[in-house]
Amino acid sequence: GVFTTQFCLQECAPPDPCTGTMASGSYRVEWKTEEDSEYVKFTYSADTTNWVGLGFSLSANMLNSDVVVGAVADDGEYFVEDRYVGGSRTTPTFDTTQNIKNVSAYDDGTTTTISFIRPRVSSDNSQDIDLDQCVFIIWAFGGSVTSHATPATFGQHSRSERGFFATQLCLQECGNRTRGNGGGNGGGSG
Numbered sequence: 001g002v003f004t005t006q007f008c009l010q011e012c013a014p015p016d017p018c019t020g021t022m023a024s025g026s027y028r029v030e031w032k033t034e035e036d037s038e039y040v041k042f043t044y045s046a047d048t049t050n051w052v053g054l055g056f057s058l059s060a061n062m063l064n065s066d067v068v069v070g071a072v073a074d075d076g077e078y079f080v081e082d083r084y085v086g087g088s089r090t091t092p093t094f095d096t097t098q099n100i101k102n103v104s105a106y107d108d109g110t111t112t113t114i115s116f117i118r119p120r121v122s123s124d125n126s127q128d129i130d131l132d133q134c135v136f137i138i139w140a141f142g143g144s145v146t147s148h149a150t151p152a153t154f155g156q157h158s159r160s161e162r163g164f165f166a167t168q169l170c171l172q173e174c175g176n177r178t179r180g181n182g183g184g185n186g187g188g189s190g
Contacts, residue, residue: 022165027139029054033120033171040120040131040171042068045113046141051154052112053092053140056129060136060164066129067092070105070114071145071154078105079152080114084127094151097124112141120171134170139163
């Protein structure tokens, strides 16, 4: 089991946002609550010049996960897309409800970084995982991008270019503990 400490949104009430960082090796995730904790901004970086993907999972694996994938082309054109993975290991499917906003992507020649804001609780019940419960953050990177057009097409990552953080992200309110065995303040690594 995963041991984490309980974390409540009330412990960092506005105007002070909740923030955290998870990092290990060649990848790093930062998060920050925004707009009275109704939205969460994520910034994900990995040592690659190909695509990067950040996801949210109840079971610490790719199946049935909510993911965001992005990349930057040589000409600076980029994509950052809301996607999901169903019950089989395939390329994440383009989400019919693109409810991420303020997206950006940057490639400095060695590291690709994507940034986006998503709702803590989504109106998309079929393809998004709400963040008002404890979730695992999964990550992947690598593989080539064959098209930056919407929806983008890209190749598979290698086995060494995927994983999850052992510390769960828990952004629920204290009176709404429905899943997980606690939470974390975003610190830790996987």
